Amino acid sequence: MNVRKIVNKLGLAVCVFLLVSPALLFFIWMLSLSLKFEIDNGAYPPILIPERFAWKNFTGVFESNSFLLYFWNSIIVTGSATIFALIVGVPAGYGIARLKAHKSAVVIMIARMTPGLSFLIPLFLLFQWMGLLGTLWPQIIIHLVVTVPIVIWVMIGYFETTPMELEEAAMIDGATRWEIFAKVAMPIAKPGIVVAFILSVIFSWNNFVFGIVLASRETRTLPVAVYNMLSFEQVSWGPLAAAALIVTLPVLILTVAAQRQIVAGLTAGAVKGG
Amino acid sequence: MASVSIKNVRKSYGPLEIIKGVSIDIQDGEFVILVGPSGCGKSTLLRMIAGLEEISNGEIAIGDRVVNEVLPKERDIAMVFQNYALYPHMTIAENMGFSLKLKKADKGEILSKVTRAAEILGLGPLLERFPRQLSGGQRQRVAMGRAIVRDPKVFLFDEPLSNLDAKLRVQMRTEIKEMHQRLKTTTVYVTHDQIEAMTMADKIVVMHDGIIEQMGAPLDLYDKPANMFVAGFIGSPSMNFIKGKIAAEGFAAEAGGILPLGGNVPAASVGRPAVYGVRPEHIQIGDEGVPHEVVVIEPTGSETQMILRPVGQTTPQKGGLTCLLRERISAKPGEIVKIAPNPAMIHLFDHEDGRRL
Numbered sequence: 001m002n003v004r005k006i007v008n009k010l011g012l013a014v015c016v017f018l019l020v021s022p023a024l025l026f027f028i029w030m031l032s033l034s035l036k037f038e039i040d041n042g043a044y045p046p047i048l049i050p051e052r053f054a055w056k057n058f059t060g061v062f063e064s065n066s067f068l069l070y071f072w073n074s075i076i077v078t079g080s081a082t083i084f085a086l087i088v089g090v091p092a093g094y095g096i097a098r099l100k101a102h103k104s105a106v107v108i109m110i111a112r113m114t115p116g117l118s119f120l121i122p123l124f125l126l127f128q129w130m131g132l133l134g135t136l137w138p139q140i141i142i143h144l145v146v147t148v149p150i151v152i153w154v155m156i157g158y159f160e161t162t163p164m165e166l167e168e169a170a171m172i173d174g175a176t177r178w179e180i181f182a183k184v185a186m187p188i189a190k191p192g193i194v195v196a197f198i199l200s201v202i203f204s205w206n207n208f209v210f211g212i213v214l215a216s217r218e219t220r221t222l223p224v225a226v227y228n229m230l231s232f233e234q235v236s237w238g239p240l241a242a243a244a245l246i247v248t249l250p251v252l253i254l255t256v257a258a259q260r261q262i263v264a265g266l267t268a269g270a271v272k273g274g
Numbered sequence: 275m276a277s278v279s280i281k282n283v284r285k286s287y288g289p290l291e292i293i294k295g296v297s298i299d300i301q302d303g304e305f306v307i308l309v310g311p312s313g314c315g316k317s318t319l320l321r322m323i324a325g326l327e328e329i330s331n332g333e334i335a336i337g338d339r340v341v342n343e344v345l346p347k348e349r350d351i352a353m354v355f356q357n358y359a360l361y362p363h364m365t366i367a368e369n370m371g372f373s374l375k376l377k378k379a380d381k382g383e384i385l386s387k388v389t390r391a392a393e394i395l396g397l398g399p400l401l402e403r404f405p406r407q408l409s410g411g412q413r414q415r416v417a418m419g420r421a422i423v424r425d426p427k428v429f430l431f432d433e434p435l436s437n438l439d440a441k442l443r444v445q446m447r448t449e450i451k452e453m454h455q456r457l458k459t460t461t462v463y464v465t466h467d468q469i470e471a472m473t474m475a476d477k478i479v480v481m482h483d484g485i486i487e488q489m490g491a492p493l494d495l496y497d498k499p500a501n502m503f504v505a506g507f508i509g510s511p512s513m514n515f516i517k518g519k520i521a522a523e524g525f526a527a528e529a530g531g532i533l534p535l536g537g538n539v540p541a542a543s544v545g546r547p548a549v550y551g552v553r554p555e556h557i558q559i560g561d562e563g564v565p566h567e568v569v570v571i572e573p574t575g576s577e578t579q580m581i582l583r584p585v586g587q588t589t590p591q592k593g594g595l596t597c598l599l600r601e602r603i604s605a606k607p608g609e610i611v612k613i614a615p616n617p618a619m620i621h622l623f624d625h626e627d628g629r630r631l
Binding site: 169171173 | 324325345353356359361372376377420424
């Protein structure tokens, strides 16, 4: 019995390792790269842990003025797109859940699934015509395509699980539709709003395609900035990996800290009371 | 306080009619219980009184005012839900005072009304807690407190006790009845539990398939059920029905044997097929009567329930009989006993439409 338990645990551990390793290994390799000097990068056999750590890769990233600018750009774009998505998406999710407007939910889903490139070019022309290129507005607006559907879908799941009786009780207690939403439904869905916020931040922060098309030199967000560190003549892997790590870090911390809520949020509505 | 009048109310969802023309007059201060099996439309009717469901046809009036088109919040009613529907993010005091807060009542008034309701229900020490920190019975009381605080014209209860365990249910039953005796607010109460209905109501409305089968005082329904449905629904354990024919010397059961009729059968109906109804508590075991075989004996201490079947039958369903006795019984399963229904307490029903004869 005991041997069997140990074998079971070992088997599980191996399976978990196999499943997780593709994601984990390249992270570890990126970390290793960011801490190595250029000379160690090309070494054969490869070196995982270098003898001397190249901290200057990290300090170098911050020393370049534009990196802080791009960081700030990312914060503005992601922040605005998320806040606006919450303002629009939470009431929208409530409305769709309560009116059982599943068709409009599907329409929103389609908007989310449409490949970005199919509308990026016309929008690029539109923004050019409006004279918005060179500002952060085009990116903020287009990130809504990502953030609004996420918020709406997470909130639909949450509002569908709040018992109807609570709202009926409030209706009898004398609340108007708006009061029911603001004083009963929304406070109860607070965990859902947190999840929607986190997911929206993650997806918006990581977005690359929109930035590469719409951003100019001054309005780059971080993923685009990192990409621009690749040049044709030479790739300096150390600084690149360090920059990539710094870009990933906020999202990584957010995901690790809130993973429980994120899983709960993504499965909300799947199980009653879940 | 107010009367409630329901006139020929109908409710349909598309072609499906849930309530098929129901009229009830509820007096000021009366405790009326809508009872029936699930799906009979009783909850829908209650929700129509509350304004949570639209009325497809007919008229509902609270006091002198027809409320068909009036919003729930303007009907001056309070409702207690089956799952209590307490706001999870508010304390007990906030839950109870929510309606007053929405009316923009001043804080002192809210506090005094909430405190008074909490005193009535013994919730004083719990006012600062959240619903999740309360037991089922306490939550039930908070839901009632929320209703009391509003001082409404009508209380509506939607199966308020069905989430509680058996012991608590009996206790809360007493509390609700006591509360009604104290406040004398008109009350409409929905339940599927006929014991709740019998013990609490001034008037019971038995519903089935969207119509009213019978309406009246609890004991009237028990003594004179209008049809087999009411006869079987009211009373626990439920009434025994025996198929057979009316004969000159009594009732000739299909399974054999002559059961007493009490002599008030008109001669014209002799030979007519009918259903003989007798409650388990109105059957005596003695030296005289129709022989039955004992199948199961269930003693509870205060009384003994026996399941019997006519001698010669093998399936308990066919002609099976329940019998409830005050005294303790020494009979064993398989033994033969003789049963004698009390002729003053028997009921006769039409064998086709189930109406009382």
